[in-house]
Amino acid sequence: MKKNIFFGLIFILTFSMNAQNEELPYSQIPDYPEDYSPGNVAARMIDGLGFRYYWATEGLTQKDWEYKASKDGRTIIETMRHICGMSETIKNAPNAAPNTGIEGLADYSYEQLRKKTLENLKAASELMKGKKAEDFESFKVIFQRGEKQSIFPYWNMINGMLSDCIYHSGQITMLRRASGNPINPKVSVFNGRLRE
Structure with missing residues (x-):
């Protein structure tokens, strides 16, 4: 009986650790x-953003999340929410899908903010790859509030x-440095990799 409980706990711990270590996109570009098609250039910009965001938010602690430079400023976690909301808009534009906001974002x-944002950026990049200039005519930034829509190119x-x-x-990179937890010094945004 004890042996079964022991192996059951090992299985649960292993499954849990694997789920936590699920590789997120953009640890490298x-x-x-x-x-250099227009879609590929736009996708590369999104990939560059994904790489910067990945490392700006990697290894943050609760102390970091709550840090803000002034009483009127945003905390890091509030900034992450803001970026997450915008990542949804970035993902929706190639399909001209209306943006109504992410339910329960607050x-x-x-971990959820980080994963959602990185997955949104990866999906947006994939939607852009290989697109031609004429394809961009159908891409729209649409904000929907009730029945009212505001549409932008x-x-x-x-x-x-x-x-x-x-x-x-x-x-976020600056705020985490100020809170005492700077980003990995091996990050090279130019090469999109960690330096050896």
């Missing part, structure tokens, strides 16, 4: 595409959410 844990995504997420990933 994917290989670059063969050509209740997401650090993909141009607004580039100077809006994509740029904003890169900016906020940099803020």
Whole structure:
């Protein structure tokens, strides 16, 4: 009986550890595409964001999540929620899917926010790869509030959410350094890899 309980606990612990260690996208940037088509360039921008976000948020502690530079500033976890919401918009644009907000985003844990954001960015990148200039005409940033829709071209995504997420990933990097937990010094954003 004790032997069965022991092996059962080992199985549960092993399963739990494997689930926690599930590899998230963007620990390194994917290989670059063969050509500079508009879709590939946009996908590469999203991949660059994913890589920066991955390392900006890797290994944060509760002390880090709660840190903010001033009483009026956002905490790191609030910044992560903001980025997560924008990552949903980035993912929805190639399909011209309306953005209504993510239900319960304020209740997401650090791990859930990080995973959702990285998965959204990976999905968005995949949707962009290989797209031609004419494909971008159908990509739309759509905000839906009740029956009202506000529709914008993909141009607004580039100077809006994509740029904003890169900016906020940099803020997280700065805030975590200020809270005493700087990012891995081996991160090379130029090469999209950890230095040896």
